[in-house]
Amino acid sequence: MNLKTNTLSDEQLFEQYKKQRKAYRKSITFWQLVIFAAFFISWEFASRMEWIDPLIFSSPSKVGHLFAEKLIDGSLWFHLQVTLLETIIGFVAGTLLGIILAAILWWSEKLSKILDPYLVILNAMPKVALGPIIIVALGPGYVSIIAMGAIICIIITALVVYSAFREVDENYVKVLKSFGATRWQCFTTAILPASFPAMISTLKVNVGLSWVGVIVGEFLVSAKGLGYLIVYGFQVFDFTLVLYSLLVIAILAALMYQLVEKLEKWLIKNTAG
Amino acid sequence: MSFLKLNHISHQYFHDKGYTKSVDNISMAIEEGAFISVLGPSGCGKTTLLSIISGIIQPTHGEVLLRNQPLSNTASGIGYMLQQDYLFPWKTILDNVLTGPKIQSKETEQTKDKAIQILHEIGLANVVHSYPKSLSGGMRQRAALARTLMTDPNLLLLDEPFSALDYQTKLKLEDLVSSLLKEYNKTSILVTHDIGEAIAMSDRIFLMKANPGEIAEIFEVPIEIRNLQPFQARKHLKYQLLFDRIWEELNELENKHPV
Numbered sequence: 061m062n063l064k065t066n067t068l069s070d071e072q073l074f075e076q077y078k079k080q081r082k083a084y085r086k087s088i089t090f091w092q093l094v095i096f097a098a099f100f101i102s103w104e105f106a107s108r109m110e111w112i113d114p115l116i117f118s119s120p121s122k123v124g125h126l127f128a129e130k131l132i133d134g135s136l137w138f139h140l141q142v143t144l145l146e147t148i149i150g151f152v153a154g155t156l157l158g159i160i161l162a163a164i165l166w167w168s169e170k171l172s173k174i175l176d177p178y179l180v181i182l183n184a185m186p187k188v189a190l191g192p193i194i195i196v197a198l199g200p201g202y203v204s205i206i207a208m209g210a211i212i213c214i215i216i217t218a219l220v221v222y223s224a225f226r227e228v229d230e231n232y233v234k235v236l237k238s239f240g241a242t243r244w245q246c247f248t249t250a251i252l253p254a255s256f257p258a259m260i261s262t263l264k265v266n267v268g269l270s271w272v273g274v275i276v277g278e279f280l281v282s283a284k285g286l287g288y289l290i291v292y293g294f295q296v297f298d299f300t301l302v303l304y305s306l307l308v309i310a311i312l313a314a315l316m317y318q319l320v321e322k323l324e325k326w327l328i329k330n331t332a333g
Numbered sequence: 334m335s336f337l338k339l340n341h342i343s344h345q346y347f348h349d350k351g352y353t354k355s356v357d358n359i360s361m362a363i364e365e366g367a368f369i370s371v372l373g374p375s376g377c378g379k380t381t382l383l384s385i386i387s388g389i390i391q392p393t394h395g396e397v398l399l400r401n402q403p404l405s406n407t408a409s410g411i412g413y414m415l416q417q418d419y420l421f422p423w424k425t426i427l428d429n430v431l432t433g434p435k436i437q438s439k440e441t442e443q444t445k446d447k448a449i450q451i452l453h454e455i456g457l458a459n460v461v462h463s464y465p466k467s468l469s470g471g472m473r474q475r476a477a478l479a480r481t482l483m484t485d486p487n488l489l490l491l492d493e494p495f496s497a498l499d500y501q502t503k504l505k506l507e508d509l510v511s512s513l514l515k516e517y518n519k520t521s522i523l524v525t526h527d528i529g530e531a532i533a534m535s536d537r538i539f540l541m542k543a544n545p546g547e548i549a550e551i552f553e554v555p556i557e558i559r560n561l562q563p564f565q566a567r568k569h570l571k572y573q574l575l576f577d578r579i580w581e582e583l584n585e586l587e588n589k590h591p592v
């Protein structure tokens with residue numbers, strides 16, 4: 061046995077290694093599918109056997125039926141589109157405003173020192189608690205909901221990006237200053253691109269946060285969207301509807317996360333070489 | 334008239350617990366085309382001195398005159414090469430070298446050609462479009478030098494440009510820099526730890542001592558060595574004599590001011 065492996069060429073060893081890797085990856089996917097299937101099968105089974113209350117926990121088949129029904133009558137698309145749009149706008153606005161705030165803090169160190177305790181408090185405060193005030197101030201519509209999606213990620217983005225700005229080696233700025241660069245040029249040529257990785261990683265966090273903000277906003281406004289469906293389902297005691305909405309949100313959030321990850325890979329490849 | 338004049342320059346760094354006097358009462362007068370070295374132990378304020386001459390740091394006392402004008406009145410004309418290369422990792426070598434013209438809004442097709450030509454001269458022709466991380470330490474130092482030369486500075490400030498290199502690369506680069514600077518008739522100030530490098534490359538050597546950073550001694554490099562390439566200079570008899578004198582002086586300073 062030992063003798064046999066020793067006689068393998070490097071090429072063959074590499075083939076062997078590749079085969080092992082492939083088998084390993086296959087087994088990972090296999091177990092992921094097993095968990096997926098086991099979850100839904102046991103859910104369905106438990107519901108049919110009434111081990112869990114079918115009224116509250118519904119069952120995959122009921123949710124699936126509802127899904128098909130809503131797909132056909134177009135209301136899936138209607139609510140999904142509302143929520144998705146609000147989330148994307150909230151996410152983009154929150155991230156951009158956070159980065160702008162970070163830039164302002166970087167610009168004036170004094171201002172950042174002055175604002176420091178307030179930023180800490182704002183960051184620690186649960187932003188969704190501001191919901192009722194926002195809705196009264198901006199009216200019970202999509203503007204409020206987008207604002208919730210944005211507000212929830214502004215402060216954390218600003219803090220993370222600002223600390224990334226500060227960690228940029230000041231000697232890069234020194235290089236630029238030796239060419240007579242203005243402060244704005246230093247910012248755009250050195251600070252901003254050097255902080256790119258940090259900014260991209262906040263994107264990933266913000267995707268999740270914006271969903272929370274928007275769904276809570278829809279809870280409160282209760283007019284349309286997936287968050288509204290959840291509240292409505294709860295009020296009429298239709299938990300199939302609640303679970304259906306939850307499932308759609310989970311799928312959308314996962315897709316959006318994947319998209320941001322793709323964007324991250326692309327940006328890193330195209331900006332850092 | 335001296336090209337560059339420092340009048341009683343002092344600088345303190347202030348921090349919460351007090352202050353560090355990094356350089357104290359430094360005066361020097363440098364002629365156009367001269368090559369000056371500043372030699373001294375770590376922490377004696379060499380980098381601080383260069384930052385002051387470049388205008389990036391304002392000294393707490395004294396003034397810097399370039400062609401009899403205070404620094405702020407002269408349109409830069411100073412090239413500063415930092416202690417490490419500080420190439421922007423997200424830019425190609427060519428874009429890095431073009432940083433200066435870009436900042437000064439002078440980027441044209443000509444500057445691009447010029448950048449490529451400088452990279453050629455400095456032996457980096459085949460990495461023009463590579464990123465800094467794929468270059469060796471010596472290549473990166475050369476790229477940083479090219480970036481500094483790109484804006485045609487009249488005065489070059491070099492902060493230990495060869496310190497991170499292996500001995501062989503260092504000797505080669507010394508020759509290259511020396512001939513480039515002679516060719517373009519630049520005035521240069523080189524900061525170094527290396528006694529041999531200071532002698533081989535310069536016309537005059539300022540020896541600094543630490544705490545506070547002051548000029549302890551000035552050595553004129555013998556004319557015979559000045560006109561030799563650094564590599565040849567190192568083999569000259571007078572090189573050895575001057576080396577021993579500076580070595581002794583440094584030891585004496587250390588005994589007077591133990592670290």
Ligand SMILES: Nc1ncnc2c1ncn2[C@@H]1O[C@H](COP(=O)(O)OP(=O)(O)OP(=O)(O)O)[C@@H](O)[C@H]1O
Pocket residue numbers: 346347353354355374375376377378379380381382416
């Ligand atoms: N940004 C700064 N803030 C506070 N103190 C500083 C700063 N930069 C340098 N110093 C202090 O000033 C003194 C001189 O530092 P400087 O960097 O000029 O020395 P140097 O001669 O260049 O040393 P080296 O040979 O190690 O590069 C040191 O005591 C250092 O601690």
Ligand SMILES: [Mg+2]
Pocket residue numbers: 379380381416492
């Ligand atoms: Mg230094």
